[in-house]
Amino acid sequence: MFNFFKRKENSNGTHAPIQMVDLDGQSLQVGDIVESLRYDMGKCKIIESEDGLFYESLESGKTVHYMRMIDAATSFQKVRKISSQP
Numbered sequence: 001m002f003n004f005f006k007r008k009e010n011s012n013g014t015h016a017p018i019q020m021v022d023l024d025g026q027s028l029q030v031g032d033i034v035e036s037l038r039y040d041m042g043k044c045k046i047i048e049s050e051d052g053l054f055y056e057s058l059e060s061g062k063t064v065h066y067m068r069m070i071d072a073a074t075s076f077q078k079v080r081k082i083s084s085q086p
Contacts, residue, residue, distance in 0.1 A: 019075055020053075020066070026081045034079040039064055043082065055079070 020028045028034065030048045034055070041057040041064065048054075053066040069078045 019077075021076050022079050022081045023071065023074070023076055024080060025076070028077060028079070028081060029084075032084050033058075033082045034077075035082055036064075036069070037078045037080065038069060044079070 022028060022034060023037070028046060030046050030053070032046050034044050034046065036042060036044050036055060036057070039062070041055065041062055042059040044055040044057050046053060046066075047056050047063075051065075054063045055066065055069060056063045066077065070076075071078045
């Protein structure tokens with residue numbers, strides 16, 4: 001019916017890969033501090049566990065898998081980078 005949020009295919013028929021970048025296009029990596037734009041998590045730290053990458057809220061301790069933060073329109077993460085780990 002309406003394909004507003006349909007991911008665009010590449011010329012070879014595959015979908016664009018999920019990118020670990022924030023909405024502004026800055027690359028993200030484990031240890032970065034970001035502001036979550038979903039789930040009322042506030043400031044979060046990107047952590048890695050045996051199950052993959054997660055966002056851990058610095059305020060509530062809640063964790064969310066990085067796949068739940070994907071923006072359907074751009075395939076970027078629905079976060080804004082605040083700082084990098086030194």
